Amino acid sequence: MRIGVDPTKCQGHARCYGLAPALFDLDEYGLSTVVGDGKVPGGLEDEARLAIANCPEYAISEVAEI
Numbered sequence: 001m002r003i004g005v006d007p008t009k010c011q012g013h014a015r016c017y018g019l020a021p022a023l024f025d026l027d028e029y030g031l032s033t034v035v036g037d038g039k040v041p042g043g044l045e046d047e048a049r050l051a052i053a054n055c056p057e058y059a060i061s062e063v064a065e066i
Contacts, residue, residue, distance in 0.1 A: 001040040002063045003048050005032050009059035016060055020047035038063060 003023065005016075012030040016023070022044060024032050040048045052060045 001045050001048060002038045002065055003034055003040060003052070004038050004061060004063040005034055006059045006061070007031065007033075009057045011057050011059075013056055015054045015056070016051035019054060020044065020051045023048055023051065032059070 005024070010031045012026075012032070014026060014030060014032065016032050017026055023035055023040060025035055027033055048062075052062065
């Protein structure tokens with residue numbers, strides 16, 4: 001599983017970071033970014049899905065593996 005954050009949609013609510021701090025980071029403006037390349041380590045898939053479901057701006061999504 002790989003996740004991504006659309007920077008044009010993120011408004012800095014930081015729910016994703018609060019729910020899954022191992023998967024997200026905040027930039028200097030409080031906007032979310034994924035940690036690393038967005039690949040979700042085994043065992044954290046539920047946290048990733050929870051973050052996707054709780055983003056009020058729908059800025060987080062599962063991205064197709066390349």
